[in-house]
Amino acid sequence: MKMMKDNLSDQTLCPIAxxxxxxxDRWTVLILRELFMGMHRFEEIQAQTEGTPQMIAARLKNLEAAGLVKRRAYSKRPLRYQYLLTEKGEAFHPVILALRAWGETWIKSPREARAVNYTHLICGKPAGLGPTCESCGRPLSRTNMVAEQSPKYRREREARAEAFKANR
Amino acid sequence: MKMMKDNLSDQTLCPIAxxxxxxxDRWTVLILRELFMGMHRFEEIQAQTEGTPQMIAARLKNLEAAGLVKRRAYSKRPLRYQYLLTEKGEAFHPVILALRAWGETWIKSPREARAVNYTHLICGKPAGLGPTCESCGRPLSRTNMVAEQSPKYRREREARAEAFKANR
DNA sequence: ACTTGTGCCTATGAATTTCATAGCAACATG
DNA sequence: CATGTTGCTATGAAATTCATAGGCACAAGT
Incomplete structure (x- = not known):
């Protein structure tokens, strides 16, 4: 697997590059989304991203090597690992949030409802899509907001989980 | 070119997906970066992203089809086009900004200096890396901040432009 | 008129990556 | 001791990407 462009030429000053x-990478971002949504096991992530096991395994390995993700054994005998965000991974949250806001606003889904709504824990009201709370104006962070999936989105995810179990 | 995943299965409710x-896609994001930096001509974008012409051409076509970019003739005879961000493309700016903040904070470049610094036009002071101005606390947007490239970063970009001209 | 240069791509073939499908190792559970 | 669960790895075929070359339409210089 020689896919990463982390060679010397990437010692550019541009932080975006x-x-x-x-x-x-699409798969990498979807994996991060799942981790932020609280999925931690390989097959959960695979089921919701709909990637092949190699895609997921390779990306998780990259993410671990890059320090965004850490593996932790949640069971020995049989040895099983779960995937967790590190501090560096958690720090990626604003990007996910910005991506979500853009997607919700500019790439309409056929059905209407917003997939996830956040409540701002400090003011107790809806947080909206921006970087600051639409109700009270204060800056949002992962720790001061709580997510709630819309019923439709929850059903979509359950359906994927079941479809995955069905053909294995 | 059958690369887009815009088939029916992408009618997911998840805005991130x-x-x-x-x-x-790496190239797509780098192209958007260049457009935000004020580059509009094909070869400028190609030189700074260091992509092959097909990569750039294909991505620009996708971006145009997706409505983020519009082409405008800046010369007829010879007919030449420039690439500009649409409103939908401009709306992607917060994602670029969040990505920049994460990159500057978590993926250190060998040399120290920050590539680009923004000044908040409303308070006249440095805007910092967050979604709100670090000096005055107000929310930042593309229209109320002005960018200044660091000397080193400017030199890096000039070097790329020259390297590109050299071998063509 | 004719060579050289510019801007924006397209063509070609080899190298690499991705996808679909299958399968395996290490257990737990009945 | 057969079947199920979890977390992957293996194998080829299909698709994409990369490096390299070139083409087309015109402008400018000589």
């Missing part, structure tokens, strides 16, 4: 050598 | 069908 540097970031893209790590996260400039 | 929908966004990634358009921008989930």
């Amino acid at each position: 540097r970031a893209e050598t790590v996260v400039g | 929908r966004a990634e069908t358009v921008v989930g």
Whole structure:
């Protein structure tokens, strides 16, 4: 696997180019989305991203090597690992949030409802799509907001989980 | 060119997945970076992203089809086009900004200096890396901040432009 | 008129990556 | 001791990417 562009030529001063050598990939971003949504096991991530096991395994390995993800054994005998965000991985949250806001605003889904709504824990009201809370104006961070999936989106995810189990 | 995943299966409710069908690609993001930096001509974009002409041509075509970019003739006879961001493309700016902040903070370049610094036009002071101005706390947007490239970064870009001219 | 240069790509073939499908190792559970 | 679960790895075929070359339409110089 020689896919990463992390060679010397990527010692560019541009932070966007540097970031893209790590996260400039659809699968990688979808994996991060799942980790932020609280999925931690390989097959959960695979089921929701709909990637092949190699795609997921390779990306998780890259993410671990790049320091965004850490593996932790949640069971020995049988030895099983779960995937968790490191501090560096958690710090990626604003990008996911910005991507979400853009997607919700500019790439309409056929059905209407917003997939996930956040409540701002400090003011207790809806946080909206921006970087600051639309209700109280204060800056949002991962720790001061709580997510709620729309019923439709929850059903979509459940359907994927079941479809995955069905053909294995 | 059958690369886009914009088939029916992407009618997911997840805005991140929908966004990634358009921008989930290293070259695409680098092209958007260049457009935000004020580059508009094909060869400028090619030189700074260091992509092959097909990569750039294909991505620009996708971006145009997705409505983020519009082509405008800046000369007829000979007919020449420049590439400009649409409103939908401009709206992607927060993602670029978040990516930049993460890259500057978490993927250190060998040399120290920050590539680009922004000044907040409203308070006249440095805007910092966050979504709100680090000096005055107000939310930042593309229209209320002005960029200044560091000397080193400017030199890096000039060197790329020259290297590109040299071997053509 | 004719050579050289510019801007924006397209063509070609080899190298690499991705996808679909299958399967395996290490257990747990009945 | 057969079947299920979890987390992957193996194998080729299909698609994409890369490096390299070139082409087309015109402008400018000589």
